[in-house]
Amino acid sequence: MEAPGTDFDEYEFECTFCKDNIRPPATVCETGHAICSRCGRFLEDHPTCAGSPHEARCFATDNFARLGIHEPYPTVECNCPVSLTSRSQCPWAGKLEEIKKHIIQNHDKRIADKSGKFSMPFTNVTSQASYSLVISTLGEVFLRRAQIRDDNFYLVVMYIGPIKYASRFKYSFTINKKNSVENISICQKTRSFTENCEDIYRSRNCIKLHYDVVSDFLLDNNDLPNMMEISRV
Ligand SMILES: [Zn+2]
Ligand SMILES: [Zn+2]
Numbered sequence: 001m002e003a004p005g006t007d008f009d010e011y012e013f014e015c016t017f018c019k020d021n022i023r024p025p026a027t028v029c030e031t032g033h034a035i036c037s038r039c040g041r042f043l044e045d046h047p048t049c050a051g052s053p054h055e056a057r058c059f060a061t062d063n064f065a066r067l068g069i070h071e072p073y074p075t076v077e078c079n080c081p082v083s084l085t086s087r088s089q090c091p092w093a094g095k096l097e098e099i100k101k102h103i104i105q106n107h108d109k110r111i112a113d114k115s116g117k118f119s120m121p122f123t124n125v126t127s128q129a130s131y132s133l134v135i136s137t138l139g140e141v142f143l144r145r146a147q148i149r150d151d152n153f154y155l156v157v158m159y160i161g162p163i164k165y166a167s168r169f170k171y172s173f174t175i176n177k178k179n180s181v182e183n184i185s186i187c188q189k190t191r192s193f194t195e196n197c198e199d200i201y202r203s204r205n206c207i208k209l210h211y212d213v214v215s216d217f218l219l220d221n222n223d224l225p226n227m228m229e230i231s232r233v
């Protein structure tokens with residue numbers, strides 16, 4: 001086969017929802033985003049743009065998809081990330097490319113607004129604690145994990161999907177001191193859900209603050225209010 005040209009972005013031949021390679025029959029939403037037939041069946045609106053996903057067949061996308069110029073989607077078996085949160089348990093396990101559909105159908109709590117901003121305090125903060133939160137926004141699903149131990153506060157936002165897409169997103173974390181102008185705001189790139197958290201903490205590809213610093217920002221009830229925003233890089 002001929003080498004694919006470099007003047008078009010491979011992204012256009014992936015489903016804009018599940019990121020799997022599109023196989024015919026492809027459709028486009030009313031904005032023009034390509035959607036694979038598997039996702040088109042269950043989506044009521046296209047999360048990327050809120051347009052109707054059932055707008056039109058796209059034969060051009062079909063033809064590009066038939067060229068078969070992409071590596072197959074990595075087949076990784078995962079547990080539902082909601083099982084990582086202390087309060088809820090979900091027995092679901094399956095392929096990485098099905099997690100988004102599972103979360104949007106079963107656990108979507110609309111924590112973030114359309115622009116990726118959210119504010120969920122860490123509660124009962126002590127020098128030994130861990131937190132997990134599933135967030136769906138920007139047509140994607142993310143997992144916020146935080147861990148306090150060994151006098152450090154670690155925070156990472158993980159993209160639920162393959163590593164190669166994780167660096168397309170970044171997140172910011174801001175804490176404000178009550179009745180004061182003092183604040184801390186840090187930005188980092190998202191990591192992939194398929195990566196090991198311990199490796200991320202060790203390599204510092206996360207937010208790391210000394211616990212003494214964080215404890216100055218706690219409320220009287222030991223909650224740590226914070227503002228976060230996930231956005232495209
Ligand atoms: Zn799809
Ligand atoms: Zn769309």
Ligand SMILES: [Zn+2]
Pocket residue numbers: 057058059060061
């Ligand atoms: Zn078309």
Ligand SMILES: [Zn+2]
Pocket residue numbers: 080081082083090091092102103106107
């Ligand atoms: Zn689940």
